[in-house]
Amino acid sequence: MSKLILLRHGQSTANAAGEFTGWTDAALTEIRQLEAHKAARLLHSADLLPDSIHTSVLWRSIHTAQIVADDLGRSWLPVHRSWRLNERHYGALTTRKKSHVRLQVGTHQYRLWRRSFEAPPPPMPPDELENLRADPRYADLPHRTIPACESLADVLTRLLPYWIDEIAAELRHGGTPLVVAHGNSLRALVMHLDQLSPAQVAGLNIPTGIPLCYDLDEMLTSKHSGGHYLDPDTAESAAEAIAAEGEAG
Ligand SMILES: O=C(O)[C@@H](CO)OP(=O)(O)O
16 A cells, blocks of 8 residues: 655745735745644654655745655655646736636636636736746746646646656555645646546645645555545635635625
8 A cells, every 4th residue: 555645835925815826936924834844743743754755846835845854854855846746827817816806707707717627717928928938947848838827627637647657656666755736736636536527626625734645555546535634624624715715805
């Protein structure tokens, strides 16, 4: 049996401000760095010690992973980074306030953009996309690989090769990888692991800073659908709060 640990980065400044973040870099709020420290404590108490770390190429995932590794006394862990673990590219919604978008386009469209499997948000304007494509962290990628926006289906498509080639390969060799990623890249991964339907994934919200653990058999099938959060009560209320983002007012 293998163990997989998933962790959404600690709450970022953009999360706190109620903005769509996507591929922009947002720092962890000072107070929310505590979430990363708490995640390490939970892992330590559960005796769940990762032997490798996978992050996206976005700061909030990189910084959270570093705090967790340091707190576990495992700063030496091998770290693998990939744009394939990035947050969903929110296109033209990036940096916009969620509540403003909902008021502008209506609740139905807002929810479709935010949580449906198929609906992509409107594309990022060409000049902003050019800037993104010029970012050195994406220098090795063909320009057409950097999208102007992504649906959750697009995220799943770009994430699966990394899951198969890197994370699943490690699990098959008995490793315990810690994947520190984002609300929507983790929704896509959980959808794959738990074989969720598009309707089911629409209701799935991943809280920040609480490790979600999966026990997987040799076929990498989960023993318990949904895995288990190391702090289930907090995870439940935090997931409800995330579902409600942008809905008030
Ligand atoms: O802003 C974003 O990129 C994500 C969270 O990281 O937001 P949401 O939960 O609304 O998909």
